[in-house]
Amino acid sequence: MTTTHGAPELRVEDVSVMFSGLRALDGVSFTVRPGTIHAVIGPNGAGKTTLLNALSGIYRVASGRIMVDGQEVTGLRPDRVVRRGVARTFQNIVVSPVESTLDNLMVGRHRLTRSGIAATALGLGRGEQRVHEARVRDIAEFAGLSGVLDRPAASLAYGDLKRLEFARALCLEPRLLILDEPVAGMNTAESAELARLVSAARDALGLTVVFVEHDMGVVMSIADRITVLDFGKVVTDGTPEHVRQHPEVISAYLGAPMESGNDQVAERLS
Amino acid sequence: MHKSRTLGLAAVALASALAVAGCSTKAERAGTSSAAPGVSDSTIKLGVLMDLSGPFAGTGKTILDASNVAVKEINAAGGVCDRKLALVTRDHGYDPQKAVAAYDEMDPQVLGYLNILGTPVVTALRDKIEAKDELAGLTTFASTLLGDKHLIVLGATYDIQTINGLDWLVRKGELRSGDSVGHIYLQGEIGENSLRGSKFAAGKLGLKIVGQQIDPTATDLTSQVNALKSAKVKAIQVDSTPKQAASVAAVAQAAGMEVPIMGGVSTFATSLLTTSAAPALTEHYTRLSGLGALGADTAAARKLAAAWTDQYGKAPEASSGVVHAYAMTKLYAEILGKTCEDLTRPGLLKARSAVTDFTLPGLLPPQDFSDPAEPSSREAQVLGVDKDVFAGVKPLGDFFASDLAKEYKVPSAG
Amino acid sequence: MTRGVEILLSGLSLGLLYALIALGFVIVFKATRTVNFAHASFVLFGVWVVAQTSPHIGFAAAVALGLVAAGTLGLAVERLLLSRVDGRKHDALAILTIGVNVVLTAELSWRIGERVLPLGAPWDGHVVHFGSVVLPLSVIITIITVPLLIAGLAACLRHTGWGLAMRASIEDREGAALAGVRLKRVSAGAWVTAGVLAVAAGIGLASFPSPGVAVSTGTAAIKALPAAIIGGLDSLGGAIVGGLVIGIAEVTVAEYQASLSFLGRGLGDVVAYVIMICILLWRPSGLFGAKEVSRA
């Protein structure tokens, strides 16, 4: 797999999101440097998923700006955001259950392919599909899904589904990858494997990655930088070491110095 | 896999079987089309295409039953052209698609169509009937269907009935020049046809028509009647379903409107006399008809009513439906009788024009079918509601054709 | 002036009957996320029972029997058929109700035929005069009874265990299930209620000045469908507003049909749908329907 674009920078500037009068995000600002893996953590209800939905255009932003490589994406519809090279996965798996794994992955090529309804009806665009299918098979192999390509998604194991979502996001050939709890519900070995995949994808494809995760082991092992949210506000933002030592983080959520891979901490945070 | 192969083999086998068995028959059938369909040495078969399961199933059954009463009489009297009449009946459920299928299926078996019920059905079939040179009796009084020699519209058409009705009201002094008349009518052939008549009559009589179009499914006509009330109408003409006509009468009475209500031929059903609308109907409602009523005090009506009761027990829902279907069957026999030596479809069409003075004394005024573009009669009769007579309605006078009705030009020029 | 009052009152009475039917749609939709296309045959079935029995046992007893019968029918449809389908497949459930409607309508049309069955209500044929305003007694009774019925329903939802369970399960299905709410009972209760409301509305529709029960009595339910949509399929208050809007619009259009003739004749049936589409363009979930918060 080769990289085609440079990794972008993501700047979140003073973003607020309102839900029927409630401020779900309140002036959130942070910057994700090009090519880094950036984690967003915080207790349940802190606004992590809200943030990702705002980034990908699903939620309307009440104020503030979101910039990808200096270009504003605030207020764009999700499919427009995708065109700026931003792909994402969902916390609760969103796939077509009766479709095969391959077809689910091929949806990821939607924006990269052109053949519309009329052309497809007339049987045009098959060549295009063949070319893209080859690339999709490569990505599937990278994600370890080669063996289940022909199986309906509903029949896949949970771990495979999580990887399917991840691989599908890669199929969009993104520059900025957004992952919502990519390892939630996986066992330790599976989590480690997916964490390795995320790192490898970043390296091979030159991506910028933003992810939300409760598994502190994974966060600490792959994140270059961490933003901590609570009550819709940024508590702190910095390197894993910085966050681990931040007094507010410690006092507010941890009560004790954070250790990498500390089960208690993970439990407390999730 | 195995199954598919078996399936494939079966299909091939079926195809070859069809090839062997079927080939000859259809080609043969095509070759021997010289004899007129539906005619043998002993019988003449006529088609009846009715709604027996749809919204007008009741009407359809009534028509069928009445046709059978007439066929029985005709056959008992020796039949037509030394042959017995036989009916081939198919149900279309008021669905044009079913009607076309039923037509296709029965068409090779019958000489012509004694009776077809339902506007959408006639609409779907009329081009086919014309293409095959057939003669079809219709259960409708729409003057828009005149002008086609293949179709029989028996009696005064809706527009002419309405003209006669308004004329009658004026002559009785219920209406005078300058008055407004409400006209509640169904969308579709009955309503529009009747509206054409009421507008014509209004123009001549100096009346003003206040129209209210309704849908066949409308159940509550309060708003329509109230609108007429505020337009201060002096009479209401109704062309609707029987239930809607009853609703109009009841609402009008409830709203304190003491005006005569003149209903079109298809606005009455016997069972309405058991409903809460009965008093209002009895007091204000009269009905028009180009045909006699079973409740009439004539020998023919009493005879038919007795034959009906004999066969089916209770009074029919639609008295006019019985008379119409009975008369239509007698008429068709009359037409057949004029072409005994040429019992073909074209022969039948020719014989139709030869019927110029068909009448059933006491049931049907004289009918003239020589010009397909003209209504066979311009006479109508006003009927009143009476619980005590057979099927609930009785004539309030003789058949008459007003001068206006004679003057009126039906829209069948096109 | 007199005319205006009459239009308003008859529109109100018709609208309230539509509202009752619309409430039946809404309550089923709230509980099962399904539109009950069999509602028309529920209406017809209930009034048919009333009309069949009232000559023998009297009107009041017949109404009670009709209510019980339609409630039972609702329960039977829910218990015997709908509960066998995966409740998340809303479209499948809707189709199932179409199937139920086909069977029930076939049976009832076959039995009723073209007859008009008198309802035998004591207010049949009676009119009331208020000064120059003349109205059928049934209109007055509708205007008084229906709001009481609706208030009763609202009280039920607010204060009974079933009502609470119902409301909880609408807020959060899984949460309610976890909290011990028996979704089965909620859904069954909704179907019974829908059946009862259907008959109540049907009695109004078949009452004087309408001559009685005929096959077309059930079609009013199709007219109430836009009413339910206008208000928002999951809003009880919306159903009432929607019903009144449709009822008054219908009466008004009929009143001014002559001056609206440039739009073609017979506008009354279209007007409800035109209003509905306009409102949906403005608010895709109806006036008071819950906006779906987009969350994957």
Add this chain to the structure above:
Amino acid sequence: MPETSRLRMAGRVPALCALTAALVVLLALPLYVSAFWLNMGLFAMAAAVGAIGLTILLGAAGQLSLGHAFFVAVGTYGYAFLAGESGGGVSGLGLPPLLAAVLAVLLAGVCGLLFSPVSSRLRGIYLGIASLGLVFLGHHLLQNMKPVTGGFEGRTVVPLSIGGFSFSDQADVTVLGVPFGAAESQWYLFLVVTGGAALLGRNVLRGRPGRALRLMRDSEIGASAMGVDIRRTKAAVFVLSSMYAGAAGVLTALAFQRTVPDYFSLHLSINYLLMVILGGLGSVGGAIAGAVFVVTLPLLFSRYADSLPFVTGAGGQGLDGSTAAQFVYGAVVIVTVIVQPGGLAALAGAVRPLRSRRPAEASTP
């Protein structure tokens, strides 16, 4: 995966055999059976084309439409008006019938496009009932636009003709001793159109748009996160389905040889809905099977009412054929939804597990 594909190929050979045999039967049929059967086939094929459009809309995209009858009417009247001649109270443009047929399909598409402010915004049952409004609106227009529609009486439909050959009773053609009238020649025309419609539909469903539609059905947000423009896609698929309905309308016009306004009712919309449900949502083959079932069942019941137990023929006093057909019809719908929500297509899928790759059942996560 060469192994699986070889398996699939091996599975296809007998299937191809069956297909060829079926084709032979279909091609030979007009030589043997009467107009009753042929016309029934024409109605079934016309319905099948419309059902394919609806199965793409509802089965793949999850957009419920009860307005299908309206677009079928647009196709029917579009063709009748464009190809028809003026006279007898109606006007017409007198275009060449083939051109008129194509334009009528496009006209239905344009009507679908005009509805896109609604169809792109709503989903599920709200769209279903909003589109139901179209049926009533259409009914209103049919009654009132007399010069175009002929009002309640409808208007005559010009038979289709291609290169001088007319698909009507006027064409004086005899094949193997069998005179080829409207029913016989149109049979082949309808076969070609239905086959083409099925092929195009299958291509759409298997290709890029089909995948996007199905993800949109399962999750609009998920689809938009894949770059699918939801509103545009909803509008586009609605237009596509309208065009299918328009084509069905043209075929319906040709099959009836006259426009019949009462045919385009809510009942027709519901019938289309039942065709795709019974057939299996999202499956082209299922839609065709569903159409054949829904169209032929009542016709056959009426035809053979006399020979069925418990059912009386026309005019009898007991349960009549059409009512019995309604019972069976309703019962089949109920049983299908309860027992086999995937419809006929899923049933076929269960018989042939090899083809389970594209199950037709629609479900949400």
